[in-house]
Amino acid sequence: MDVLVFGAGSLGTLAGALLARAHHVTLVGRDPHVSRVREEGVRVSGAVEARTTPAATTEYDGSDADLVVVTVKSFDTSAAADALATGAFDAALSLQNGLVEDELAARLDAPVLAGTATYGARLVEPGHVECTGVGRVVLGARGGGTDPRAERVGKTFRDAGIETLVAADMPRRRWEKLAVNAGINAVTALARVENGALADDPGRTLARRAARETARVARAEGIPLSNRRALTSLAEVVDATAANRSSTLQDVDAGTRTEVDAINGAVVERGEKHRLDVPTNRTLADLLRTWEAGRGVREM
Numbered sequence: 327m328d329v330l331v332f333g334a335g336s337l338g339t340l341a342g343a344l345l346a347r348a349h350h351v352t353l354v355g356r357d358p359h360v361s362r363v364r365e366e367g368v369r370v371s372g373a374v375e376a377r378t379t380p381a382a383t384t385e386y387d388g389s390d391a392d393l394v395v396v397t398v399k400s401f402d403t404s405a406a407a408d409a410l411a412t413g414a415f416d417a418a419l420s421l422q423n424g425l426v427e428d429e430l431a432a433r434l435d436a437p438v439l440a441g442t443a444t445y446g447a448r449l450v451e452p453g454h455v456e457c458t459g460v461g462r463v464v465l466g467a468r469g470g471g472t473d474p475r476a477e478r479v480g481k482t483f484r485d486a487g488i489e490t491l492v493a494a495d496m497p498r499r500r501w502e503k504l505a506v507n508a509g510i511n512a513v514t515a516l517a518r519v520e521n522g523a524l525a526d527d528p529g530r531t532l533a534r535r536a537a538r539e540t541a542r543v544a545r546a547e548g549i550p551l552s553n554r555r556a557l558t559s560l561a562e563v564v565d566a567t568a569a570n571r572s573s574t575l576q577d578v579d580a581g582t583r584t585e586v587d588a589i590n591g592a593v594v595e596r597g598e599k600h601r602l603d604v605p606t607n608r609t610l611a612d613l614l615r616t617w618e619a620g621r622g623v624r625e626m
């Protein structure tokens with residue numbers, strides 16, 4: 327398989343380096359990371375140890391590939407889609423947080439699959455990514471149901487030794503992951519705590535409120551996500567990732583823009599569509615946006 331990974335940061339570099347164990351992979355990213363990958367390949371350390379040599383470039387040249395995996399931050403999705411619009415792909419797969427596949431599908435010619443990743447990744451330095459936890463990639467048809475392309479992409483990932491499930495209920499799984507992120511990311515970032523702090527009150531109740539609101543909005547959108555499922559999933563992720571600093575907390579630590587618009591902000595936006603009030607998500611989104619504006623990483 328010829329695989330293009332667009333967005334060679336933490337997750338993209340990990341996914342690309344692991345895929346390169348079985349496929350021809352090209353990473354699209356930025357310097358100095360890309361130059362280091364070209365010179366020395368990628369070192370993967372932590373929960374998975376590997377050294378692979380994917381190709382790497384800072385400019386996607388429009389060439390075709392069997393699969394493109396999109397791993398930019400949610401706010402870079404439309405720019406990524408515009409850059410990719412000239413290429414031909416059998417399938418495109420997003421592993422991003424937030425509900426971004428529709429934005430990709432609107433701009434790309436290729437069929438867009440939905441995906442979630444619970445692998446943990448951290449770019450330690452140029453050319454070196456740490457796998458902070460072996461999770462799973464779940465992927466499937468964006469609208470649900472079976473799709474032979476999803477089966478092929480699933481095999482591509484499994485052939486490279488990546489834990490992968492091909493699922494027929496991606497719309498529910500995407501919203502379930504959104505409920506988990508809505509509960510964990512903003513709260514941990516604003517309180518500057520690891521995910522495990524949400525096992526106890528008051529963080530637990532706050533996170534549960536945000537997840538419950540998300541499930542309510544999901545149901546208004548016609549997605550069968552029960553409060554119970556969303557809250558169970560939240561508790562499981564808090565437990566399994568207790569030592570993690572959430573990606574939003576990492577953004578705040580680094581003083582960079584967060585994915586709040588695609589997480590709590592998306593819950594507020596979809597809630598408004600259905601005249602549903604989601605006060606916890608609204609407050610969390612407003613607080614994070616206020617922090618972003620104060621840091622100068624967002625224009626209000």
Ligand SMILES: NC(=O)C1=CN([C@@H]2O[C@H](COP(=O)(O)OP(=O)(O)OC[C@H]3O[C@@H](n4cnc5c(N)ncnc54)[C@H](O)[C@@H]3O)[C@@H](O)[C@H]2O)C=CC1
Binds near residue numbers: 334337355356
């Ligand atoms: N890091 C993790 O463990 C996980 C991340 N995710 C999700 O995956 C997505 C990516 O997250 P990270 O890898 O942590 O972010 P990141 O910021 O480390 O990586 C994104 C990379 O894309 C690059 N990029 C953006 N636009 C580009 C362009 N036009 N051309 C070339 N390169 C471009 C950036 O320079 C950056 O290096 C997010 O939606 C995140 O929520 C999901 C699960 C786990």
Ligand SMILES: CC(C)(CO)C(=O)C(=O)O
Binds near residue numbers: 506
């Ligand atoms: C699952 C979780 C909450 C793990 O930290 C995550 O997706 C994130 O940090 O963005």
